[in-house]
Amino acid sequence: MNKVENDIERLLNEDHDRDISYSASGVGGLGLGGFADLVKVLGTSTKTTDKLNALVQYFASADDKDKVWVIALFSGRKPKRAVNTTQLITWCVEAAGLPGWLFGESYHTVGDLAETISLLLPETIPADQISESKPLHFYIDTFRQIEKQDESIKKQFIIESWDQMNQNERFVFNKLITGAFRIGVSQKMMVNALAKFTSLEASVIAHRISGNWDPSTTTFAELLNESPTITDYSKPYPFYLAYALDADPESLGEPEAWQVEWKWDGIRGQMIKRNNTLFVWSRGEELMTDKFPEYHSLKDVLPDGIVLDGEIIPSIDKKPLPFALLQTRIGRKNVTKKNLQETPITFFAYDLLEYNYEDWRNRPLDERRKQLQAIIEPLTTPTIILSPIVTFSKWEELTELRTTSREMGAEGFMIKRKSSTYQVGRKTGDWWKWKIEPLVIDCVMIYAEKGSGRRSNLYTAYTFAVKDGDKLIPFTRAYSGLTDKEFNEVDSFVKRNAIEKFGPVRTVKPELVFEIAFEGIAASNRHKSGVALRFPRINRWRKDKKPDEINTLDDLKQMLQVYGK
Amino acid sequence: MALIEFSDKGLCCPQGQFYIDPWKPVEKALITHAHSDHARWGSQSYLCHQYTKPLLQLRLGDNPYQTVEWGETVFMNGVKVSFHPAGHVIGSSQIRLEYNGEVWVVSGDYKVANDGLSGQFEVVPCNTFITESTFGLPIYKWKSPGQINKDIQSWVLKNKELDKTSVVIAYSLGKAQRVIQAIAEVTDKIYVHGAVYNVHQTLINAGWKLPEVHRITPETTKEELTASVVVAPPSADGSSWMKRFPNHVTGVCSGWMQVRGNARRRNVDAGFAMSDHADWPGLLQAVKATGAEKVFVTHGFQATFSRYLNELGIEAGEVKTEYGNDEEVSPLAVTDEDSIETDESVSDNPEAKTFETNE
Structure with a gap:
């Protein structure tokens, strides 16, 4: 026997051993099929209660190890990537006996790689038949084991696994490999489902499952044990998010009850110092400590056992620099001296969540703010400052001040009730964001691409252009802002008016005019237009305008002069 | 030539x-x-x-x-x-x-x-x-007609158990007849939208042996419809006509349901890839x-x-x-197959209603 066969033999034996241990432990009755069913309900159900019930049911009957992985997957963690996309596609078309281009056509229609593969593979187990698939964690463990192995071993594992699965299971299996588990479940819903099993509060669970933990070494009991000790010092609290204020601020009542701050356009972050170690988390729960070396010095000035909420933002002399500059920092693995000089990062602190290792979230905002001030004000470093409070006595004054937001480098105000506790997630009533009106520009659609997920097989991703003499200059892409009905209308326009095909992109007759809204504009030498927009989205479809009435490149450049700093 | x-x-x-x-x-x-x-x-x-x-x-x-x-x-x-x-x-x-x-x-x-x-x-x-x-x-790649029928039947039965009304969306000519036959095996009474009813009656008058169905009219009460099964054309999905059903769930029968995105986009409770x-x-x-x-x-x-x-x-x-x-063919656009039922006025046109038996 040659080496490869030996290895396969050995792996199969290990599989076999594990199989025995699974069945011996008497759990894992659900297997991957149970998880696949759960994903199906979560992905297709239209009612929150149905989704919640499905989660509760799953957590009630699944293997503990699988539960840990489900929590991990649904909070954005990924298994080890054992094989790459090209390999998956190659093995799929080989098994299905199809030419590669037909895979491409299918993928463009389905809009999801894992699903495309699951639909193209020849059926070995009918969808309604119970397969003999193994528990979720078996597959994830195996991915880790075969990661460094020869391609032939990987291939054999993948193909054999496919053969033992129905289409539903293949879909989630492929999702595990391609590593993008974005299905219709929010972290909040999962937390609520878990709260039904333990005596822990939802906010505590949200805290436990956030941060830096490894699902392959963490047990379900460790993750959700009921004793209140914080075992992992790096853990952030779930962020409290504000709702947009659509009404007049007068509707909020007495101004004295409210604390107002500028709304900064940086990265929302938590700064944690525990056990004499500093951690910086983004709202996306990404640990960013190493990206911002200027923060490291804060370890020496901040008290231990503290958690701050604030904005990660480049600034000089307490004045924010454009967001585009922050982006030049985020993408980097190594920060140069030049970076540190040109775009020094500051932490604009606005809340105190933990002090002296004590959870302060249930204290009122004004008490937290007072203590925050006491901690930050004495510091002399430019790396951390207090996000200033905007003083005003009447709402009209605030309305007036709001028009100066852009000059302040802010995008409006945060309005927080002084008596508010620090809640979990987006809650209405106590915290409001009152943003300035976006900048807008009229332009024409020139390219379209199909979307993915619920927009698969519809042209919903567009590129827009402004005029420059008789030329059209593309300057931004946008994916959102139209209703489903409007997307269908545009989709049908694209299908009727496509001029050329470049892979998945269609060039379209420049006829449809849209108003694009955006939050900011910056110079960019990576774009043909010379500008990059912040948060571009479709504001409305200007059916009343013709393509020759759109804005020009000069208009954009003028905006850059005024707002681009 | x-x-x-x-x-x-x-x-x-x-x-x-x-x-x-x-x-x-x-x-x-x-x-x-x-x-x-x-x-x-x-x-x-x-x-x-x-x-x-x-x-x-x-x-x-x-x-x-x-x-x-x-x-x-x-x-x-x-x-x-x-x-x-x-x-x-x-x-x-x-x-x-x-x-x-x-x-x-x-x-x-x-x-x-x-x-x-x-x-x-x-x-x-x-x-x-x-x-x-x-x-x-x-x-x-479709499941066999028998298997799809079973899927629909078990969905309908599950809803009944939960006291929910099942609204099955199917084109009035073609899939509606298939669905009605399948459902008739597991339920006594089937309610249908007017467009489905017109095609159904036309076929019965022409000599087809089809299960009995009941047309939904303004007089049909909520009590009758509770936990019942309704067959309606795509044009009814999402329209105000659907509001009359207490606690209902919608299942769409369409080949486009093969792709998850389409089912999610149509915001349906169940999609059956039946074509x-x-x-x-x-x-x-x-x-x-x-x-x-x-x-x-x-x-x-x-x-x-x-x-x-x-x-x-x-x-x-x-x-x-x-x-x-x-x-x-866009899965969402109203295809011509729909239009046979979207325009109820056509089928309600008295002239068009003078059926002629074929046998």
Whole structure:
């Protein structure tokens, strides 16, 4: 026997051993099929209660190890990537006996790689038949084991696994490999489902499952044990998010009850110092400590056992620099001296969540703010400052001040009730964001691409252009802002008016005019237009305008002069 | 001169002096089946299968209709014409033309699987085959009609247990009859939307043995509808008509439900990938079985399917028609199949309601 066969033999034996241990432990009755069913309900159900019930049911009957992985997957963690996309596609078309281009056509229609593969593979187990698939964690463990192995071993594992699965299971299996588990479940819903099993509060669970933990070494009991000790010092609290204020601020009542701050356009972050170690988390729960070396010095000035909420933002002399500059920092693995000089990062602190290792979230905002001030004000470093409070006595004054937001480098105000506790997630009533009106520009659609997920097989991703003499200059892409009905209308326009095909992109007759809204504009030498927009989205479809009435490149450049700093 | 030419009015047989499924009024129209993208108003005379006639009367009113049976031969200016089962909906037929020893077959819409109502698709050997390609991608592979029926049945039963009303969305001609037959096996009373009712009654009057259904009217009470089963056309989905159902769940029967994104986009509780069109293996099977040396691919994924056929060594070309919708029939757009039911005023038109029994 040659080496490869030996290895396969050995792996199969290990599989076999594990199989025995699974069945011996008497759990894992659900297997991957149970998880696949759960994903199906979560992905297709239209009612929150149905989704919640499905989660509760799953957590009630699944293997503990699988539960840990489900929590991990649904909070954005990924298994080890054992094989790459090209390999998956190659093995799929080989098994299905199809030419590669037909895979491409299918993928463009389905809009999801894992699903495309699951639909193209020849059926070995009918969808309604119970397969003999193994528990979720078996597959994830195996991915880790075969990661460094020869391609032939990987291939054999993948193909054999496919053969033992129905289409539903293949879909989630492929999702595990391609590593993008974005299905219709929010972290909040999962937390609520878990709260039904333990005596822990939802906010505590949200805290436990956030941060830096490894699902392959963490047990379900460790993750959700009921004793209140914080075992992992790096853990952030779930962020409290504000709702947009659509009404007049007068509707909020007495101004004295409210604390107002500028709304900064940086990265929302938590700064944690525990056990004499500093951690910086983004709202996306990404640990960013190493990206911002200027923060490291804060370890020496901040008290231990503290958690701050604030904005990660480049600034000089307490004045924010454009967001585009922050982006030049985020993408980097190594920060140069030049970076540190040109775009020094500051932490604009606005809340105190933990002090002296004590959870302060249930204290009122004004008490937290007072203590925050006491901690930050004495510091002399430019790396951390207090996000200033905007003083005003009447709402009209605030309305007036709001028009100066852009000059302040802010995008409006945060309005927080002084008596508010620090809640979990987006809650209405106590915290409001009152943003300035976006900048807008009229332009024409020139390219379209199909979307993915619920927009698969519809042209919903567009590129827009402004005029420059008789030329059209593309300057931004946008994916959102139209209703489903409007997307269908545009989709049908694209299908009727496509001029050329470049892979998945269609060039379209420049006829449809849209108003694009955006939050900011910056110079960019990576774009043909010379500008990059912040948060571009479709504001409305200007059916009343013709393509020759759109804005020009000069208009954009003028905006850059005024707002681009 | 080719036996069939693709003109701006539709598929034209110059020698026979007739059109097949024309989309503009012509003198003589041969109709493959009664869906409105294939059977259009305004022609001077129509030739169709006998099962199709009452459906055309329902939709198009009174016109000079001539009917044939499957396999019966009619000569039209020297062209030998016959109709053969297409398995798509009740009465749907492929049309075979023969002249000077050359045979062409226009398949209309078809499916290879037998749904128990529409007849078994017949392989008609020919030189040139004109095929649809609505689901001409290898991702479309249907479960057997029996299995799909079981899926729908168990969904309906589960809802009943939970005291929920099941609203099954299915085209009023074709899938509605399949769904009603399947549901009748597990439930006593079936309620239907007016558009479904009209087609159903037309078929019953024509002699079809179909389960009894109840038309929903303003007088139908909430109590009657609670935990019941309702069959409605796509146009009803999301409309105010649906508001009358207490605690209802919606299940859509459509081939597009094969892809998750479509089900999510339509915001339905359940999607059943049930179609009256051939799936990918079905299309390939049909094309190969005809032995045709030349294939024309119409409405659907025609570019993809014809390219694939060419790679298999079967000469194939795309043809633009006004059937279906466009190159890529959008799963959300109202297809012509819908319009047979979207316009209730047509079916409620008293003239159109004068059914004629066929037997």
